[in-house]
Amino acid sequence: MTAMLNVRDLRSYYGQVQALHGLTFELNEGSMTTLLGANGAGKTTTLRAICNMVRSTGSIEFEGAPLAGRSTENIVRLGIAHVPQGRGTFTTLTVEENLQLGAITRKDRANIVSDIERMYDHFPVLKQRYTQQAGTLSGGEQQMLAVARALMLRPRLMLLDEPSFGLAPLIVRDLFKILGKINREDKVTILVVEQNAQLALELADQAYVIETGRIVMAGSAKEIANNEDVRKSYLGY
């Protein structure tokens, strides 16, 4: 396996405040990787830095091409879908329009309709509500919509920022099942930031732990899950 995303010495800043202090990591093609860490450790910042949404230094290469200097929308066009924290729903638009927007940069318009149908298969609740304003959906439904919208890009790499946030436990299981399926069948590489460390570690191949803007542990998801410190801090047993 080759590295699809290569991040070296990433440092990010909010104004004068430095949030990341030299992160280096890589994602293998077709893998599912999880990023663990406490609140404020820099997980969200890492995802935002990949999409050039915060001021950063260091190098990020996607399939060999440097991302530095590219705008967010340009990075997305390379096939990197980002499900942001807070879901980023287009609240004034309908559910179906939200899905269409996910595919707005795609050239193969003919396939978009069938892709929307596929999303409705994955998330039947969206089908029931497809003419509704997306802002009227519940938090969980909006989270599914956000994942579906990202998938509409037919991404090569998908960045998910706490996809389980605000979802009922059963729905979280379903969502992760779907993510696993997408990862295996559609060969989408996934980087997921997750509070629910246990679930994330179950599904992921790789894991990184970050603390105050630095990577403190890296390894296969199994190794990390068995690590004493990680179990105490993130898994709670």
Next chain:
Amino acid sequence: MELFTNQILAGIATGAIYACMALAVVMIYQAIDHLNFAQGEMAMFSTFISWQLMQWGIPYWGAFILTLAFSFAGGIAIERLLFKPLAKAPILTNVAGFIALFAIINSVAGLIWDFTIKQYPTPFGSHPFLGSQLISTHQAGMIGVTVLLLIALYFFFQFTRIGLAMRAAASVPESARLVGINTSWMIALGWGMAAAIGSIAGMLIAPVVFLEPNMMGGVLIYGFAAAVLGGLTSPFGAVIGGFLVGIFENLAGTYIPGVGNELKLPIALALIITVLVVKPAGLFGRPIVKRV
């Protein structure tokens, strides 16, 4: 009764113009959260361009189309050159920018075409419409062109990809970037369309108010009143607001004693302040929640 019907129809005709101005104002407000105080002057300048083209012998509809194209390009150019760099500046700086634009356009129009009042042609004529005394053919034309424009805009925003992208960019800019939309260009496009819509308002109202650099002052105030009444966050509301304000203006002028043409602007002022105080979000707008 005939007077009443007559005033309603006349109100709808001027309301069509206010609807266009309000729509132009709302398009820019949606894109950048600022009111374009120079919207009227931009429309006035476009109208002068069309007049100049006709002076050079181009027929009315040819000049009309060329002016639309010019205004569209001009709107984009103004945004790229002058307002894109101010995107993150304080509100005051932006207001100053709009005021500066207002002064420049007004002054340059005066320099090129001087301040004397000019006749402006109408392609519809000024006969009674369909033999009725209620409304003139030009007024009917104003309504007709506006309705066509509104239908075209509806289809553009509802059924084209770029229309959808523009709505997305206005709704949640960050998410729009995350699906790959170049939001910066969507803003420029909004400016171009606003300028083109404004130019239609200018060309339609010019036969009524006559062509001169200050012709749009009163129209813009009513356009603002319409936008505020309908809700600055709702293009649909702006259009409804335009027609309502037009009808209101005509009825007030006819039926409230002492309110003639000479109180036109104070009425618009009263309307703006009343709406802003009583229902700041307007009839169809979303309330705005401010965070610390």
Next chain:
Amino acid sequence: MSAVDEVVTEAPAVEAVPKRAMTLGYGTSLVMLALFLIVPLLVKNFIVFQLTMLLIYGLAVLALNILTGGSGQFSLGQSAFYAVGAYTSAILMEHAGVNYALTLPIAGVICFAFGFLFGQPALRLSGVYLALATFALATAMPQLLKLGYFEHWTGGVQGLVVTKPDAPFGLPMSQDMWLYYFTLAVTIAIYIFSVNLLRSRSGRAFMAIRDNEIAASAMGVDVALYKTLAFGVSAGITGVAGGLGAIAVQFVAPDSYTITLAISLFLGMVVGGVGWLPGSIVGSAFIIFVPNIAEGISKGLSGAVFGVLLFLVIFLVPHGARQVAIVAQQLVGKLKKN
């Protein structure tokens, strides 16, 4: 996640100005005062008249500066308050025979009341909405002044001619010269009042509101009261300036007080530096002399020149004359060291 991500603040209305930087030092103030006292003795009558107008517009810009630089509220409608002040003075002098000097405090009080009342609805508006409401006010004002109903008092479209006062006590001084020193005295009094106002408790309340309204109210500042008060004070000072202006140009008419005047005053504030009171005079000089030069080149050019210069200011020196003054000070400091 990092806590920083979630903080979404809207762009501030006005950039904060440190309080200390709002005035000049004693030395510079004295030099300025001496200049203002001596220069008129050395120049022609017409220049004296222009200097008088410089002080009058300086007052009007200062008033706007208190409102915007002090409390963070916008007004594109200062011409309306200026007009009310001018008409108050003119009507009192010509119809009621009131002494010109006495008309000024009356103009001030009436405009204070007008501003305070206008501030009531404006209270609920902020940022662009307030700019819109005041823009509409400025646009509507000339029509209100032309109303047939008030024609007996206002002279309608024709306006009113105002008699220029002679120097009192038989002082050997031309009318223009006397009016200049009279205006200078009023200006100094109002300037000192304004500086003290902004340094006072009320001034701190204004600035707290400007910097963060919600936080200010959480600190116990009566936001409603102070915002309307700022409007009232600003309108009152503008009214005095309007009254002085009516006496100086000896004429009031509706079309002297259009949106163009409001734009000029706004421009004067931006050029002088928002929140920097001494900049008001710089801004005033700008709006008096630039049109003179521009109109000399071509009629109707002044608007374009104004607009272009305004863009240059906001792009190159967003803090206006204050920024220039600071840079100059640093340069002088460097030269001294060498």
